[in-house]
Amino acid sequence: MSIRKDVVEPSVKLFEGERWLVITGILGFILAAGIAVYIFFQGSIILPEGNLGDAFSFNAAIGIFILSIAAILPLARLGDKKRKTIRWLFIISSLYAYAIETIQNFRGFNPRFSREGSVVDMIGGMLFGVFSLILVILAVLLTIQFLRIKFPFERPLLLIGIRYAFISILVANFAGIWMILLQDRFTGDMGNIIVLHGIGFHALQTLVFPGWLLEKIQLQDQMKNRLIHYGSIAWMLSIIVIAIQTALGRTVFELTTLPIISGIFLLVWLSTVIVASVHFIKNWRTNTLRTNSITPNQG
Structure with missing residues (x-):
């Protein structure tokens, strides 16, 4: 990738x-x-x-x-x-x-x-x-x-985010099949499969959106590459931890080891999105200033 x-x-x-x-x-x-x-x-x-x-x-x-x-x-x-x-x-x-x-x-x-x-x-x-x-x-x-x-890719950063997103969706689909087999969304004492199911599907927004942002900003290709991969891998690791917690029949909303680890991975993902968003806003402001400075001279 x-x-x-x-x-x-x-x-x-x-x-x-x-x-x-x-x-x-x-x-x-x-x-x-x-x-x-x-x-x-x-x-x-x-x-x-x-x-x-x-x-x-x-x-x-x-x-x-x-x-x-x-x-x-x-x-x-x-x-x-x-x-x-x-x-x-x-x-x-x-x-x-x-x-x-x-x-x-x-x-x-x-x-x-x-x-x-x-x-x-x-x-x-x-x-x-x-x-x-x-x-x-x-x-x-x-x-x-x-x-x-295969290469050459159309919109490569976006494609990388999409690939990771669909891997996350596979996990979400396994959760859906899990619910069908159980004929219920709950497992164990407090495990709620629908949480894993829903979070997995939201990768189509959480991993694709950063790719869209990164392709619009002026930044070294290596840095863009790292941001999209690090953020996506962190998201995937968080999903895996949530799946383990759910399989153990425990809620993901308790302050125990696995939910905390999952939260840390989500913070890593969020930090990459924030970095991409900050650069996007900076580029947008720069382009806006350039446009405003050029327009009066053309008049």
């Missing part, structure tokens, strides 16, 4: 050609916003099993995940047919996930592991599992595709 100095100039744009994926992602935020308003006035619990707080967080999470996929899919170097197939599988799976999560929680049933619902509710939950597996398969296919891309 090293960066060479003779890379080609960036040409592929984020989100290019992915209008329907973008719309699907935005729909998740619209649903989450509507649920938030309902919770404000009516509360989140609907008996016997419904929890609108879960529906709110799920729809928002799927929304940001699909928007992230829409952003990076143009960089995957897929043929038109493969890209179209992957796009619509993501869209169909997401729409079903939005529908089952929202409708079932409003009806008062757990959309995945209902113990109070009818046979129809259980079938809906099983289909939820099927569509979840489709998302897992799509993520694996994209992981393989991004790892197979």
Whole structure:
């Protein structure tokens, strides 16, 4: 995953050609916003099993995940047919996930592991599992595709962040399969698999965003390379520690050895993002000053 100095100039744009994926992602935020308003006035619990707080967080999470996929899919170097197939599988799976999560929680049933619902509710939950597996398969296919891309890279710093992000997503998908097998999100005394699942998926933002920042700033290539690798590796190590803590049946929100180690790794990742952000802001200010100084002279 090293960066060479003779890379080609960036040409592929984020989100290019992915209008329907973008719309699907935005729909998740619209649903989450509507649920938030309902919770404000009516509360989140609907008996016997419904929890609108879960529906709110799920729809928002799927929304940001699909928007992230829409952003990076143009960089995957897929043929038109493969890209179209992957796009619509993501869209169909997401729409079903939005529908089952929202409708079932409003009806008062757990959309995945209902113990109070009818046979129809259980079938809906099983289909939820099927569509979840489709998302897992799509993520694996994209992981393989991004790892197979050979030099010259389109937007190399961004590509490195994407590669690390998809490795993190693989861990998140294993957590999802873990929940399906357990028919629950909890393990042991206090372990909550959904935390590992959610944090793993957020790598599409936390590791891709620094790559986007770094490609925009004036800095030595070696320093950019170190920042993206150090930050991404620290994130991955944090995910691994969280997975171990969860497997032990312990919560990641306790002040014991493993959560503290995970927090330290996250601080390392955060420090690389801060460094990249500071340089980005400095470059933006410099460019703004240059533009303002040139414009009056041209007049």
